[in-house]
Amino acid sequence: MTDLRPTFGKRPLRRSAILEHLAAIRYRTGRRYPCAILDGGFATEIERLGHDLSTTATQGEWAAAVLHKAPHDVQRVHRRYLEAGAEILTSASYQASMASIPTAVEVLARSLDRLDTQASYVLRAVSLGPLAARLGGGLEYRGYADTELFAAGDEAARETFRRYHEPRIAACVPFFAENSNDRDLTGDGTVPRADFILFETVPDALEATCISELMTSDTRFENIPWAISLQCRLASSSPPLAPESSERCTNMPQLAGGGPVPSVVEELLVSSFGPDPESGTRNGPLFIGFNCCPPWLIRPILESLQRCRHPLARQCAILSRTLERTEVRSADKWANFAGWAVYPNSGEMWDPGTQTWGRPSASTLDPENDAFWQYHVPVWSALGATIIGGCCRIGPQGISALARVVLG
Template sequence: MLSMSSSVILRDFINQNKPVILDGGLATQLEAQGFALGGDPLWSARLLHTNPEAIKDAHYRFLLSGSDVVTTATYQASVEGFVQHLGVTCEHARELVMSGVCLAKDTVQKFITDNKTGQTQALVAGSIGPYGAFLHDGSEYTGTYAKEMSVEDLKCWHRPQMECLTAAGADVIAFETIPSIKEGEALVQLLREFPNTEAWLSFSCKDERCISDGSLFSDVVPVALKSPQLVAVGLNCCSPDLVEPILDSAKFLLNPDLRWVVYPNSGEGWDTQKGWLSPEKTTGSLAQYCETWRKQGAAFIGGCCRIGPAQITELRQVLKGSTQ
């Protein structure tokens, strides 16, 4: 597995593998493996405590599908959340967050050992979701909570998770599904406290120009430009058909040191009370869009909710011509 001892190594990996193929929805794959996660305030993070082998199995399936990156099962993990919902100590809660990185690293090493395909590197992205994911009320797609919180409040909330993921050795941090410009600013400031760490910053969006809190995407990209530690900025968990126009709205801001990261969901409707509105899961196809995203400057491309290993295989075949 690739050991990220410096930013040069990470950026070399990106340049040598562009576009870097991300994985898909971890919870989607875990549900395909038979786990009922809906309604759980810890979502897939609960399995860090109850069934870590299932998480490793899911990571392995995405690596088999051609992912260059596996993302930890920590999107909805937090020290406070584990203490509240599992009844564990703060120390144990920190160990659980760190275990997400260890499970992913172990899986990458096993995959490389098992499969003599020539692949010798894969990244582990430490997932940090928005504060709204902890609230478990759908506000991760609105960012309304940020109106009542300061930048310092948000930094304090995210700091324990950041400490755990960096201490465990995540290759890169994935700030995911961030709904507000204020929370994006908080994460950029927090990243400075970890000078040897790099990250990408990915927002949720509401339409073809705006992120979820109504801020223009072209106004949030400059927040990312403040940090030389950010290797990419973009969006995730939105409909695939929103990606091209929202990236186009900020194309004048793209530069060689900052790239786009995109990993939308399947495009199906979501209701915070009812869940996915399609009666049955449909196949999310990113392959019809991904070449356009690459031409727009996307260096990281993958999928989010309702995107499984089969769709990542298809994505890789379009962009790179093979699964490995």
């Protein structure tokens, strides 16, 4: 099997190298399921360390505010996820201001500095949230219907999305320069590296395609690897299925801001790669993910994706059906796209009255227990999930349980 360590120097990896690296991780000898392991909810752990992440305390930066007052705690969280088995670590920059984004990437680099070879194969992602996260009020879970964003039409909204995301992406360019490395830690003035940008919890189809256009068409960003993760819900308010239920959800999942998941993903693949991904070398996403959804929604999302007609989506479906019969696949079959990533929240619900989290009565499985992942991972993997992790309320203990199931 491929030795992962030689693929990493101090320089950031480019798109093709990351895809090869993900494939090498997924098919390492002895792994029970061919999935790379993503880290879990960052704010969850920062709060457990005693930090107040309320809007008043953080001025809207959420966990990123801790970068300046307690960077050692941010490093501690990164290391806990590494020790739990995460193979992809994300920076604490999801809701960060422009000024805080470089700090988040530097703190992530410091958290891995001088560790043993366990950290040598870890991919570093710069987390960037949607405009909704910066506006606050949980809009990433509802979309922009409660705002005036679309009042002047789609083109005006597109320009708003572009003005928000373009400078944030530009702030990340130095992390992907050829001379980018970790020597900033020794004080010679260079900047820390990152491996890709991860746009997370995007609730709107137009915002997703706007991000894609920036990453594929703007010459400043054409060499920056990236991925995108969408926020989804059911099309109607039917009650969730219990995790243990064998029933299938017949209600079509859609983005939080509207639009059936298969149609939105197909539109995103076309805008990123074109209708024929083999005909060009556009800088499409490394993978498309779905995050901070309740765990019971992941299966319906993945099942709905089998309706996508784009060649890369069809390829995901074909490969997922042959996984049990194929121990190691040829890397060129998956050369352009790493498939689907899923990292749900714990399924808990926030009670504003008691100011506490609680698990719905229909859900009895806890992500800190192996049984949770033993139930979900085989299904998600068989439906094409190639990257699995956690989001809100899933901490290092949950990722450790996931790693035990995935690694066998």
